[in-house]
Amino acid sequence: MEGGNPDSIESATPLLNGGLRNNEHISYINGNDGLIPQLFTSVPTLNEAASYLAETTSYFSRCFTDYSVEPDYSVVSEQELTTFPSEHTREYLDTRSSSGRYSTFSESSDTATATSVPDGIRRSPGDSSQNSGAIVVADHSHQVGISLFQGLIDRARRTVRGSADDIGWIERAPGMPPVEDGTDRFMEIIDEIRHGVHRLPNSMIYLLVPGLFSNHGPLYFVNTKISLSKMGLACHIAKIHSEASVEKNAREIKEYIEEIYWGSQKRVLLLGHSKGGVDAAAALSMYWSDLKDKVAGLVLAQSPYGGSPIASDILREGQLGDYVNLRKLMEILICKVIKGDMQALEDLTYERRKEFLRKHQLPPELPVVSFITEAGISPAVLATLSRVAHAEVPIVVPLTAGQPAKVPVIIPLGAAMAACAQLLQIRYGEKSDGLVTCRDAQVPGSIVVRPKRKLDHAWMVYSALDDDPTEANASQVCEALLFLLVEAGLRKRHELAMKDE
DSSP: OOSOOHHHHHHHHHHHTTSOOHHHHHHHHHSTTSSSOOOOTTOHHHHHHHHHHHHHHHHHHHHHHHTSOOOSSOOOTTOOOOOOOOHHHHHHHHHTGGGTTTTTHHHHHHHHHHSOOOTTOOOOTTHHHHHHHHHHHHHHHHHHHHHHHHHHHHHHHHHHHTTTTTTTHHHHSTTOOOOEEOHHHHHHHHHHHHTTOOOOOTTEEEEEEOOTTGGGOTTTTHHHHHHHHHTTOOEEEOOOOTTSOHHHHHHHHHHHHHHHHHHHOOEEEEEEETHHHHHHHHHHHHSHHHHTTTEEEEEEESOOSSOOHHHHHHHOSSSGGGGGTHHHHHHIIIIIISOOOHHHHHTTSHHHHHHHHHHOOOOTTSOEEEEOOOOOOSGGGGGOOEEEEEEEEOOOSSTTTOOOEEEEEEEOHHHHHHHHHHHHHHHHOOOBSSSSBTTTSOOTTSEEEOOSSOOOTTTTTSOBTTOOTTSOOHHHHHHHHHHHHHHHHHHHHHHHHHHHO
């Protein structure tokens, strides 16, 4: 045969491509419902990469299909390949013609049967059945290949999208009470404290609730507790397992409050940092009927009340991280290394926070203050060192002292927080303290404090070695937040009394 019949070649080509002509294949790839939609419109480079991967997938899929049918005879160059499907295969493919994938099959097969077989080629009765079966297998493999590539693209899209749709969800949720700005009043209280005016009442007990991984930081909240104790105030640090789940810690905080109240007959003011604020809020929302006469208010300092993008991005399923078992690595770190509960990190994801807040919300009569900060990302922050603990080292000199020397344990927490804050800024365009975005730290119905000063997530509990002496330290900030809460409680009680009258 010389060159082959163009008509027969055109009719045979759709058969080998699963009934899909070249122009149809291109429209399938580039259409709105195609294999690879334009997923990364906000990132042109990723968009181009996705398009390139789509074209590569299309090419390999067509090549794989074209060479999946191997007849029992060889055909010289430029000879025409014809197939004679069996009745069984014709019935199988006809049942799928309604989807449009084999709409051209009957035409191509009829044309193929009318085509003359090249001279010198003999066929056995089973040749057509074997070839048709090979086409069916090739089509199945073609679909598997496309599914694998589609799964890869879906994981890439889910990874790149991350928490973009979840950040700040609590601001958009219907029925949430409005917030009140208390920044100006907070700054006035800070100024008074720095001038030696301390007005926290000793008629209350102050309970500090530490955050995640506080069990591994012996200086967590220690300076604040010492500062309040020097003023003659009763202050306690809740001894909870910070790596435990929110609901478990909520029960322990409830027991703490009841024990303190029955021992002193004084109401309790709570200040929770990071996950400690979430744990304390959970205790009050879940057990308010038992605690409403024992609690005077709650401060949530840098707490992921709405959720954390860091926790969500690490634990979200269906991402590229699944290929390296990222979730399993975190489970080993939390459960095996630091003896914690994986539930502690899961409870800070957006999915879990939404689920919890649908069931348990803070009571409207409870005074609440939200402290929200933004981390600095300037180069100077990278050199900031924080003291997180101290080690006792035995010394020989002086021999008369007989006391071991205390050597501070310092780590560059400021640099780590700045790096995380910059990552969240670049990826999501959100301001944060390094771990919690500003919009997720805002508690509905609370008095919100947003200082202009750049403070990262660790500053509240671990002092930096180069703190500016002209600025308020962490202990003074906590004192100001607690007094702002006292004022809010007095005002709210007055409003409730007026309403009752």
